[in-house]
Amino acid sequence: GENVEQHPSTLSVQEGDSAVIKCTYSDSASNYFPWYKQELGKRPQLIIDIRSNVGEKKDQRIAVTLNKTAKHFSLHITETQPEDSAVYFCAASIQYGGATNKLIFGTGTLLAVQP
Amino acid sequence: ETGVTQTPRHLVMGMTNKKSLKCEQHLGHNAMYWYKQSAKKPLELMFVYSLEERVENNSVPSRFSPECPNSSHLFLHLHTLQPEDSALYLCASSQDPEGFTYSPLHFGNGTRLTVT
Numbered sequence: 001g002e003n004v005e006q007h008p009s010t011l012s013v014q015e016g017d018s019a020v021i022k023c024t025y026s027d028s029a030s031n032y033f034p035w036y037k038q039e040l041g042k043r044p045q046l047i048i049d050i051r052s053n054v055g056e057k058k059d060q061r062i063a064v065t066l067n068k069t070a071k072h073f074s075l076h077i078t079e080t081q082p083e084d085s086a087v088y089f090c091a092a093s094i095q096y097g098g099a100t101n102k103l104i105f106g107t108g109t110l111l112a113v114q115p
Numbered sequence: 116e117t118g119v120t121q122t123p124r125h126l127v128m129g130m131t132n133k134k135s136l137k138c139e140q141h142l143g144h145n146a147m148y149w150y151k152q153s154a155k156k157p158l159e160l161m162f163v164y165s166l167e168e169r170v171e172n173n174s175v176p177s178r179f180s181p182e183c184p185n186s187s188h189l190f191l192h193l194h195t196l197q198p199e200d201s202a203l204y205l206c207a208s209s210q211d212p213e214g215f216t217y218s219p220l221h222f223g224n225g226t227r228l229t230v231t
Contacts, residue, residue: 004157034219043119043205043222044158089158103220105158 002027004092006106013080014114021109023090024072032093033066033073034103039086047088048075080113087111118142121206121223128196129231136191136226138206146211147189148220149181152203164189165211196230203227 006023013019025033034049050057050064050073057064061080066073077084087110091103119140128134140147149161161175164183178200180192189206207220 009155036220036222043224044220045222046219049219091158102160102163103158104160107155107157 002030002092002094002104004090004104004106006090006109008109009107010110010112012112012114015080015082017080019075019077019080019084019111019113021075021088021090021111022072023074023092023106024070025092025104026071027092027094027104028068028071030071030092030094033064034091035064035075036089036091037086038089038108044089077111080111082113082115085111085113119206119208119221119223121204121226123226124224125227125229127229127231128193130196130198132196133192133194135193136204136206136228138189138191138223140187140189140206140208140221140223142208142210142221144208144210144221145186146209147183147186148207148209149189149191150205150207150222152205152225158205162191193228196228198230201228201230 004025031052035047036044037047038044048059048062048064050066055066061078063076087108089108090106094102122137146165148163151159151161162181163170167183178195182190203225205225206223209218209220211218
């Protein structure tokens with residue numbers, strides 16, 4: 001079946017450093033790739049997403065890159081801050097039986113930013 | 116209140132109990148979802164409702180029974196659960212008009228369920 005692999009499972013960086021989280025997906029028909037951030041005890045929240053017709057998207061300190069040929073996409077966080085500490089989930093969409101899309105999630109990356 | 120609201124936040128139930136989880140979205144969305152979040156596992160999609168019709172039942176045991184009376188409300192009825200069903204249950208909504216293939220999910224805060 002379809003799956004999304006996410007690495008690393010944990011990542012510790014010093015404040016100010018960059019963090020990179022990588023995901024690979026299996027379904028070549030996937031066309032939407034969101035990233036969610038989940039702080040401890042809180043809901044997952046969308047932080048950035050990318051469609052299959054672009055290769056890169058940036059929003060301030062956060063960027064996502066997509067390589068459709070290799071079927072992988074990455075989240076890049078620059079100038080990390082302690083408030084970036086959270087679990088980050090990648091996901092890939094799979095359309096089925098109509099318009100509602102289904103997201104397959106990765107297992108998550110626990111990012112710890114050390115002050 | 117805006118967004119997606121879930122009640123209760125925490126629930127402890129015995130294996131013979133019957134309980135229900137409630138979700139309400141105030142975003143005007145037409146699709147609602149139940150996800151299960153367990154430690155060290157990906158978010159697992161359980162059920163999807165689009166325009167109040169169930170469009171996905173992802174091989175979920177019958178002890179979980181969803182109900183979507185209208186596009187703003189979603190319930191998950193629980194009965195005779197097992198300890199391994201203990202997890203965080205997340206509700207989400209999205210806007211999925213016909214032919215639109217991607218729209219962000221908006222999650223609730225979840226219900227932390229413990230089955231004893």
